[in-house]
Amino acid sequence: MxxxxxxxxxxxxxxxxxxxxxxxxxxxxxxxxxxxxxxxxxxxxxxxxxxxxxxxxxxxxxxxxxxxxxxxxxxxxxxxxxxxxxxxxxxxxxxxxxxxxxxxxxxxxxxxxxxxxxxxxxxTIGYQTAWFALHRRTQIREGDYLLVHAAAGGVGSAAVQLGKAAGATVIGVVGGPAKAKYAQDLGADLVIDRHSEDFVPIVKEFTKGHGADIVFDPVGGDAYNGSTKCIAFEGRIVIIGFAGGTIPRPALNHALIKNYSIVGLHWGLYHAKGPQVIDECHVELTRLADKGLVKxxxxxxxxxxxxxxxxxxxxxxxxxxxxxxxx
Incomplete structure (x- = not known):
């Protein structure tokens, strides 16, 4: 073959x-x-x-x-x-x-x-990663503001659709006009092109000063650093990966003062730690696909x-x- x-x-x-x-x-x-x-x-x-x-x-x-x-x-x-x-x-x-x-x-x-x-x-990988990040690690709720970095990427695009399916208002950050159009087609409520705009003040203005309840970050580097400046009170930053090439060094005193959580997700561990949960996730993703909410x-x-x-x-x-x- x-x-x-x-x-x-x-x-x-x-x-x-x-x-x-x-x-x-x-x-x-x-x-x-x-x-x-x-x-x-x-x-x-x-x-x-x-x-x-x-x-x-x-x-x-x-x-x-x-x-x-x-x-x-x-x-x-x-x-x-x-x-x-x-x-x-x-x-x-x-x-x-x-x-x-x-x-x-x-x-x-x-x-x-x-x-x-x-x-x-x-x-499987992108959607299950996003589902575990949003439903297991950050407990997304209807009405949350969800900020998704690399919203036109494999795992980011899944987070956009799953966030909308959960009733969140989704803000997508992308790099370039073509990716912005793709994120809009996915259903993001607001799309920010990081090549031409600073997402921090835009997120603050769009959320009327509330900030992002959940930040979905597969990028790291400047994406993470900026997210700490527009995170909501009791917000959650879920770390998916470091596609940007730079692993952040979180200032834990900042997390303490602003009262937000930094949460990690390693999807592959669930295969060893709780495989039945992966089966449950696939059942839920299939249900959402059948309803046309994820595609x-x-x-x-x-x-x-x-x-x-x-x-x-x-x-x-x-x-x-x-x-x-x-x-």
């Missing part, structure tokens, strides 16, 4: 090679799928660079989520059967940017019928042959919305 492989670490365009490799076979408790769609995620960029928290042995195939058709199952599998359309997270080093992949059954979920293959493929907006649907360029552009920050590869 065809699969993109990384033989040495570096920038995606330089190290991703389309190879012929043997098809994987499922072991006990595993599900083999024909890949129908696989989205680009920022962890794929970090995997190529060797900067992700998971470091698979070389060579490996990146691609951390997919939608696929089950073609074989290992012994003891009860969550999927041959012919099912599923979404989930493949087992590295055999990722989703290939014609076939293997998933552990605990990371395999029924694909929502309301979503097509490309849309369904983008429903990944796919900006590019590309053939498998364009993975290296697509992941490279994601790493450059030049993509808008979700980029999905379909073999």
């Amino acid at each position: 065809k699969a993109w492989q990384v033989h040495e670490l570096g920038e995606p365009r330089d190290v991703l090679k389309l190879d012929d490799v043997a098809e994987p076979e499922p072991a006990a408790g595993q599900v083999k799928v024909k890949v129908l769609a696989a989205p680009a995620n920022f962890p794929d960029v970090l995997l190529c660079r060797g900067e992700y928290q998971v470091k698979p042995p070389l060579p490996f195939t990146p691609g951390v989520e997919l939608c696929g058709e089950v073609v074989a199952v290992g012994a003891g599998v009860t969550r999927a059967a041959v012919g099912d359309r599923v979404v989930g997270n493949p087992i590295l080093p055999g990722g989703a940017f290939a014609e076939y992949a293997v998933l552990p059954q605990e990371s395999t979920f029924a694909a929502p019928s309301a979503l097509d293959d490309a849309e369904a493929s983008a429903l 990944p907006l796919i900006s590019e649907r590309l053939p498998l042959t364009e993975v290296a360029d697509g992941i490279g552009r994601l790493g450059d920050g030049s993509t808008v919305g979700r980029v999905v590869f379909q073999p």
Whole structure:
């Protein structure tokens, strides 16, 4: 089969090679799928660079989520059967940017019928991360002001839709006019282009001095620092990642004086600490998809042959919305 492989670490365009490799076979408790769609995620960029928290042995195939058709199952599998359309997270080093992949059954979920293959493929990591951030870690409430950084990105776009579904007023911060249009299409109530505007005074004015009740921050750096200046009383800043490249050093005296919380989220830990909660999350996301309240907006649907360029552009920050590869 065809699969993109990384033989040495570096920038995606330089190290991703389309190879012929043997098809994987499922072991006990595993599900083999024909890949129908696989989205680009920022962890794929970090995997190529060797900067992700998971470091698979070389060579490996990146691609951390997919939608696929089950073609074989290992012994003891009860969550999927041959012919099912599923979404989930493949087992590295055999990722989703290939014609076939293997998933552990605990990371395999029924694909929502309301979503097509490309849309369904983008429903696990980004949407589950955003759901845990908003519903488990910051307890979003109807009427909250939610400030989302990188609102046109994979996880930020999910936070915008889930925030609206929860009844929040959503403020999205993006970089550039094309990304601003995408965030508006997602349903953000206010979109701020950080390339031309300072989000801090705009958030204060828009919220009539109240500030953001929840800040969703996958960026770090200046995004985090500015957020501390427009956070509400009893506000919560949830740390998702550091796509901006700079890890902030929080001034804890400032959090004390302004009475706000700094909350971390590591979505992957829930697989070990509370896998039943991930199942509950998928049920809720499926319900919201069926009601039309969440729907990944796919900006590019590309053939498998364009993975290296697509992941490279994601790493450059030049993509808008979700980029999905379909073999």
